[in-house]
Amino acid sequence: MGFSVLLVSLLVANWVLASEGSDNTSFDQNYKVTWGFDHVLSLNQGREIQLSMDNSSGAGFASNLSYGSGFFHMSMKLPGKDSAGVVTTFYLISQGKNHDELDFEFLGNREGKPYTLQTNVFANGRGDREQRMLLWFDPTANFHTYEILWNQHQIVFYVDNIPIRVYKNNRNIGVEYPSQPMQIEGSLWDGDSWATDGGRTKINWTYAPFQAHYQGFEIGGCAALDNSNIQHCYSPNYWWNTGKYWQLDSGQQREYENVRNKYINYDYCSDRHRYPIPPPECLA
Numbered sequence: 001m002g003f004s005v006l007l008v009s010l011l012v013a014n015w016v017l018a019s020e021g022s023d024n025t026s027f028d029q030n031y032k033v034t035w036g037f038d039h040v041l042s043l044n045q046g047r048e049i050q051l052s053m054d055n056s057s058g059a060g061f062a063s064n065l066s067y068g069s070g071f072f073h074m075s076m077k078l079p080g081k082d083s084a085g086v087v088t089t090f091y092l093i094s095q096g097k098n099h100d101e102l103d104f105e106f107l108g109n110r111e112g113k114p115y116t117l118q119t120n121v122f123a124n125g126r127g128d129r130e131q132r133m134l135l136w137f138d139p140t141a142n143f144h145t146y147e148i149l150w151n152q153h154q155i156v157f158y159v160d161n162i163p164i165r166v167y168k169n170n171r172n173i174g175v176e177y178p179s180q181p182m183q184i185e186g187s188l189w190d191g192d193s194w195a196t197d198g199g200r201t202k203i204n205w206t207y208a209p210f211q212a213h214y215q216g217f218e219i220g221g222c223a224a225l226d227n228s229n230i231q232h233c234y235s236p237n238y239w240w241n242t243g244k245y246w247q248l249d250s251g252q253q254r255e256y257e258n259v260r261n262k263y264i265n266y267d268y269c270s271d272r273h274r275y276p277i278p279p280p281e282c283l284a
């Protein structure tokens with residue numbers, strides 16, 4: 001059964017990918033380069049960008065605007081061959097102190113060894129909520145879609161439309177929940193002090209430049225001013241706030257459990273060494 005669930009998911013995912021061909025939004029319409037300006041290349045009239053990293057710099061970009069809720073997505077193709085120590089990201093982040101942040105971080109590896117996808121949730125300045133998994137495909141061979149749903153009920157991370165992580169709004173039992181306007185960002189950087197084998201496996205610069213490709217610059221989000229109240233972004237006029245998105249449906253729940261059983265290889269919730277008493281969100 002696990003297999004057929006995955007197969008159906010892959011078919012759905014292909015449909016999602018195909019429909020994204022209709023995203024004709026160019027990078028410049030919604031995003032700007034924030035660092036490593038000479039390491040960013042615009043392709044296909046801005047429908048795709050390439051970030052490069054060599055021993056002088058990586059690169060990063062951010063959305064012009066901040067958002068208070070949404071269903072955010074990015075299609076990405078990761079650096080291939082030997083990418084040990086190289087970190088490629090797509091994430092949401094608020095500005096200022098006690099920040100909120102929702103991360104996809106792709107941790108490179110030696111050629112022939114698989115990438116690790118790490119996700120993390122920061123709320124009110126506190127992160128330390130890492131989960132790590134392997135993927136059921138080679139993320140360097142093709143574009144795949146990574147999504148973050150954020151409404152007042154839940155945060156869901158998806159890979160090709162398959163939910164891989166759910167963080168519920170459990171404020172009622174004291175769990176911190178992101179509530180500040182966040183920008184959408186992406187980057188390619190040198191993480192070899194920690195990313196691969198705990199920092200023991202370093203970048204081999206012979207393989208530079210490392211290159212990551214991004215597509216899909218349309219943004220499904222509720223724009224909010226920095227530091228403003230995001231109450232208006234909870235409106236049911238935004239489709240991602242409607243009942244269908246308050247929890248996974250039974251099909252998604254099955255996909256989620258299947259992926260977690262097969263591909264998750266680290267979850268802070270079950271790390272008793274680090275958390276002798278599990279954080280409250282892990283018990284909810």
Ligand SMILES: *[C@@H]1O[C@H](CO)[C@@H](O)[C@H](O)[C@H]1NC(C)=O
Binds near residue numbers: 024045
């Ligand atoms: C996509 O945008 C380009 C440039 O803005 C425009 O020339 C082209 O007609 C658009 N294509 C579609 C399918 O809308």
Ligand SMILES: *[C@@H]1O[C@H](CO)[C@@H](O)[C@H](O)[C@H]1NC(C)=O
Binds near residue numbers: 029030031064
């Ligand atoms: C983002 O900034 C660019 C350049 O200033 C501008 O052309 C574009 O309209 C802005 N997009 C949004 C959604 O504000």
Ligand SMILES: *[C@@H]1O[C@H](CO)[C@@H](O)[C@H](O)[C@H]1NC(C)=O
Binds near residue numbers: 055056
């Ligand atoms: C960076 O890479 C260039 C080109 O491969 C090389 O010539 C240069 O020596 C390198 N610099 C450092 C500091 O490693």
Ligand SMILES: *[C@@H]1O[C@H](CO)[C@@H](O)[C@H](O)[C@H]1NC(C)=O
Binds near residue numbers: 204205206207
């Ligand atoms: C880096 O890769 C090159 C080419 O495969 C290899 O010859 C070299 O030994 C590698 N360097 C390190 C430090 O592993």
